[in-house]
Amino acid sequence: MFPPPSAGEAARAARDIADRHALTLESLLAVLRSRTASDRGARQTAIDIAAAALVDLRAASDEREAGVLEPVAGAFARLTRDLRPLMTYGDLDVQFVEPPENGRALPGDVAHAARAIVRNAVLATVDASSARRIRIQWDCDGRNLLIGIRDDGAGDRAAHDDGLRPIAEHVAGLAGDMTVTATPGWGTDVRITIPLDPPPAIDGDALGALTPREREVAALLATGARNADIAREVGISEHTVKYHVSQILRRTGARTRAEVVGLLR
Incomplete structure (x- = not known):
């Protein structure tokens, strides 16, 4: 018999479900607002997105255990699939820099959290509405997952903004680090480091x-x-x-x- 989830685990699960819902709704809005898709095409695409999201949510209870590893390239490929509707039908140009295929495999909970963090960052960029291009990069130095998210917006964002503050809190909860560098007129560069191993015990x-x-x-x-x-x-x-x-x-x-x-x- 498995022990009941802790309050932190329950809160994390609820947050992940909310992230999935937000991504689905944002993708549906992008399709419905598209000027290039026909009514019939938009309707079919919306159905496909909703159906895929439903399957994904139903599978959430079967999420991989923390001890199961995901190849870093495979975890990144799943992220690109998550964001494909925004790339296809949204006004935001999403560019990906893939991690090396031989990078260290990610613990399942780290891979899952990293995808949620990037999805939230992309949605926050969409909400900011000043950016037209965003570049997402993953790498692994053997001890940490390194995430880079750069946009070409107004360059007026900060870690304590409403859009980025929840992401900073999520990263801190993973014992990670996040820095935000904004250059007016050139965009915002977010750098995130997430450790792959549990932090040492605190004395x-x-x-x-x-x-x-x-x-x-x-x-x-x-x-x-x-x-x-x-x-x-x-x-x-x-x-x-x-x-x-x-x-x-x-x-x-x-x-x-x-x-x-x-x-x-």
């Missing part, structure tokens, strides 16, 4: 070994303060804040600031 007892200054910085981290805010509050430079944060990560074994915040809470 909660190590919090007691922090120096007084490190404990002060850690307490401000728990409030969601940024480096600049912490520097002003404590009266030190941002460079010194970065040093203290790196020391906190090293002492506790945490890999991200989010893990430290979770530990403190």
